[in-house]
Amino acid sequence: MVIIGAGECGVRAAFALRENGYGGSITLVGAEKHLPYERPPLSKDAMISEEHPAPRTIASEHQFLERNISFLADTAVTGIDRKAKKVIFANGNSLAYDKVLLATGAIPRILPLAVESKHCTYLRSYDDALAIRARFQPGANIAIIGGGFIGLELAASARKRGASVTVLETQARVLMRGVPEEIAKIIAARHAQEGVHLRCGIELSGISDNDARATITLADGESLEADLVVIGIGATPVTALAEAAGLEIGNGIIVNEHLQTDDPAIFAAGDCCAFPLSIYGGRRVRLEAWRNAQEQGTLAARNMLGLAEPHLSVPWFWSDQYDLGLQVSGLADEGSTIIRRDLGDDAFILFHLASDGRLVAASGIGPGNAVARDIRLAEMLIARRAYPDPAHLAASDIKLKSLLAA
Amino acid sequence: MSDWIEACTADDIDEEDVMRFDHEGRTFAIYRSPDDEFFATDGLCTHEHIHLADGLVMDDIIECPKHNGRFNYKTGQAKGAPVCVNLRTYPVKVEAGKVLIQLSQ
Ligand SMILES: Cc1cc2nc3c(=O)[nH]c(=O)nc-3n(C[C@H](O)[C@H](O)[C@H](O)COP(=O)(O)OP(=O)(O)OC[C@H]3O[C@@H](n4cnc5c(N)ncnc54)[C@H](O)[C@@H]3O)c2cc1C
Ligand code: FES
Numbered sequence: 315m316v317i318i319g320a321g322e323c324g325v326r327a328a329f330a331l332r333e334n335g336y337g338g339s340i341t342l343v344g345a346e347k348h349l350p351y352e353r354p355p356l357s358k359d360a361m362i363s364e365e366h367p368a369p370r371t372i373a374s375e376h377q378f379l380e381r382n383i384s385f386l387a388d389t390a391v392t393g394i395d396r397k398a399k400k401v402i403f404a405n406g407n408s409l410a411y412d413k414v415l416l417a418t419g420a421i422p423r424i425l426p427l428a429v430e431s432k433h434c435t436y437l438r439s440y441d442d443a444l445a446i447r448a449r450f451q452p453g454a455n456i457a458i459i460g461g462g463f464i465g466l467e468l469a470a471s472a473r474k475r476g477a478s479v480t481v482l483e484t485q486a487r488v489l490m491r492g493v494p495e496e497i498a499k500i501i502a503a504r505h506a507q508e509g510v511h512l513r514c515g516i517e518l519s520g521i522s523d524n525d526a527r528a529t530i531t532l533a534d535g536e537s538l539e540a541d542l543v544v545i546g547i548g549a550t551p552v553t554a555l556a557e558a559a560g561l562e563i564g565n566g567i568i569v570n571e572h573l574q575t576d577d578p579a580i581f582a583a584g585d586c587c588a589f590p591l592s593i594y595g596g597r598r599v600r601l602e603a604w605r606n607a608q609e610q611g612t613l614a615a616r617n618m619l620g621l622a623e624p625h626l627s628v629p630w631f632w633s634d635q636y637d638l639g640l641q642v643s644g645l646a647d648e649g650s651t652i653i654r655r656d657l658g659d660d661a662f663i664l665f666h667l668a669s670d671g672r673l674v675a676a677s678g679i680g681p682g683n684a685v686a687r688d689i690r691l692a693e694m695l696i697a698r699r700a701y702p703d704p705a706h707l708a709a710s711d712i713k714l715k716s717l718l719a720a
Numbered sequence: 721m722s723d724w725i726e727a728c729t730a731d732d733i734d735e736e737d738v739m740r741f742d743h744e745g746r747t748f749a750i751y752r753s754p755d756d757e758f759f760a761t762d763g764l765c766t767h768e769h770i771h772l773a774d775g776l777v778m779d780d781i782i783e784c785p786k787h788n789g790r791f792n793y794k795t796g797q798a799k800g801a802p803v804c805v806n807l808r809t810y811p812v813k814v815e816a817g818k819v820l821i822q823l824s825q
Contacts, residue, residue, distance in 0.1 A: 326801060352802075372801075605788060608801055632786070683774040686785030690776045715736075 315618060316401050316411040318391045318555065320344025322352065322604055323584030324417035325372045326611030327618075332381045334619055340383045341409060343401075347388040348440055349373065354604055356443040357464050358634055361450060361471035369440045394559040396577055413579050413618040416556055416567055417611065420549035420585040420602055425459060431521045433528035434543040437464055449542045452476030457530055457540035461488030461514065463633045465546035466501065469510045470635040480511040480538060482530070487514050491548075494646050494664055496654075497679045504636060549602055551586045564588050566600040571624040573614045581618055583610035592626055593696065594648055594674070603631040628696045630689075637681050643693035644675030653707045661685050665692065665707045673700050673707075688714050724813070724820040727760070731817070738782060738793075740773035743823070748810065749773045750819060751793045753780060758812045759793050760821040766798065766805035 315331055317324045320342050328342045344350060351369035360367035378385045393402035400408040422436035437446055446468070450456065454477040458465045461483030472479045481488070488505075489498040505512050517533035521543065530538045551566040561575045562568040566588035569575055573583050584607040590596040609627050616623055630643040649666025656662045661680020668674045676692035678685030691714040695702060698718075706712050727741040733752040740763055741748045747763035749772045765772055765784040774785040782793045789803030796807040811822040 329801075630788075683770065683785035686774055687776045690783065690785075690788070 315340045315413050315415075316409060317342045317415045317417055318401065319417035319419055319552075319584070319586070320346070320350045320385065320387070321417060321419045321584065321607065322350075322372065323419070323607035323611040323614075324415065325350045326608045327415050327417060327583065327615040328383045328385075329373070329377075329381060330612040330615035331618065332383070334616055334621075336615075336619055338412075340381075342378075342383055342385045343389050343391055343403075344385070344387055345390040346439060349375065349387070350385075351440055352604075353438070356440065357437060357467035357471065360440075360443050361447050361468065362474045367443075367447070391555060394555060394580070396559055396580070399579065411579070413581065415611075415614050415618060416575075416580065416582040416586060417584045417607075417614075418552035418555060418582075418586045419607075420551050422545065423548045423550050425518075425545045425547055427518055428459075428521050428543065428545055431523050431528050431543065433523055433540065434521060434545055436545050437468065438549075446542070446544060450475040450477050454478070455527070455539060455541045456480070457482065457528070457538060457543045458546060459518070459530075459543060460546035460548070461485070461512070462491065462546055462548060463489070465544070466505065466635055467633060468544055468546065469505060470508070473508050473510060478509070478511075480513065480540070481505070482516050482518065482532075482538075483512070483514045484516060484518070485514060488512065492642060492646060493640070494652065494666075494677055496652070496664060497640065497677055500679055501635060501638065501640070504638060508636060549585065551588075551600060553586060556580075556582065556586075564598070568598075571596075572617045572622055573610060573625060574617065581614045583607070583614040589625060591629070591645075592624060593628055593699065594645065599629075599645070601629050601631075603629060605630050626697070628693050630693060638679060639681070639683055639685065640677070640679045641685055641689040642675065642677040643689055644673075644696045646675045646677055648674035651704075653704045655688070655708055656710055657684060657688065658710070659684055663688050663692065665702075665704075667704065671701045671704075673702055691715055691718060694718055723824040724822050727819045727821050729817050730758070730814055730819055732819075733758075736777050736779075738773050738775065738777050740771055741821075746823075747771065748821065749782065749793070750812070750821065751777060751782065753777075753794070758814055758819050760810040760812045761791070761793050761796055761807040765789055765803065766807060767803045772807075 350372040402408045428434040450472045456472045456477045458481045519533045520531040556567045567582035588600040632641045650669045651667045653665040661684035663678035666675040733739045736754040738751045749763045751759040770786040776783045790799040796809040
């Protein structure tokens, strides 16, 4: 078994193969030079910790040895020969496979305007995080292009480090994708309160460099100076390898409900794949979420062993900004009506109901983990395709757990 | 032995629920199982030191509110990624409606 990509998904898959009784050889190939590590802290703790942040590793050398998983760091797979069933490495060596998992993840979307600028950067890897962190100094002028999760988490971190921060967003509001307006407003207000200059609805016209700084020009002629420009305008799936191997590609590597590509010996999972989401009637999506990468890694491993289990879970992700915790389960754009439930302490949850009354998503925000428990219960209701009484959802004195029992 | 500490009363916790208990700079989580027994563990998740008492109890599992790491709160056993380090557990007894936990051991 060969797993290409040693992120959250690939590592989970490698261990899951062993946990499910596979005794043969497992090779996990990763292009990065570090032991596999978690990405979510890169925009959060790793930016603000007093001490130099060590990568938060997912697995140790010892665990790989113990499970007899051969982990090749700093090694890129450059080709897949499907006829000969071999993967090919940059140095020309090859390795035969029985089944392959593509867990190649995603990389930041490039802003064409910024390609010439040496003051513009992106965040995906631990090394990116260290470089950005070094520039988050008191008094530094940081511009962030993109008011999505990574941009806003970085904005919060940069403020904590005492830098001055401007966020530029071309859309009418922040977090356009996946977060309802009522919650985006709270997050935007909090950033404003912390001193972030949040500019939505802008249009960029150019970025030019001098030695020390970049100048960002807007379409209306205004210009802004920044010591560092961090671009967070979304991510694109890493599909080149799959494409060159002749596999079907859409917004990601196309897989069926078993996470299998159009070649039955090749699977794809995590941020790189577009899969049918069964709770929404097979709507094809690509997720960029940590728990999904783990769950799909586990599922792909089981299916590489022939279990043929369908993907059933409900999408879920979180984001932390300042002391605010946001969690969303399901895809909010599936809903047409919103029911609000207040949890106290400025925490609340929005339930998203489809036109026929089915609960399809829930999004919540509050201090710390105030919304976690109820979001998790909502997730179970969503997984059951429940039609809860809207009055019960709104009534904070009725426990969500009791709706689950019903 | 005088190392039994009163954490709360039995009525403070619903069945299949959890409560936070702080004592001398340490934090614990006290659980009441669906079959009405009481248990205690360290209060912080072994992944990122998050208070488990904000999490969800299902049968004998406590699920961390932050990234859904799961532990068996009766044994402290970590149930898999992202948590791999077990939770410490503490003996618990209920006397006259009071929940007592034994810390030094
Ligand atoms: C800064 C940041 C913060 C985040 N915060 C959150 C959050 O708060 N909540 C949340 O739910 N999600 C968050 N995410 C998303 C989450 O980290 C991803 O969904 C998850 O990492 C996806 O895992 P993956 O294994 O599919 O892909 P990746 O983590 O991208 O791993 C893919 C790996 O494959 C390697 N690779 C690619 N091609 C090859 C090749 N040809 N040969 C060898 N190796 C190759 C890459 O180098 C990479 O290491 C965040 C992501 C980032 C970047
Ligand atoms: S902090 Fe508990 S699972 Fe991450």
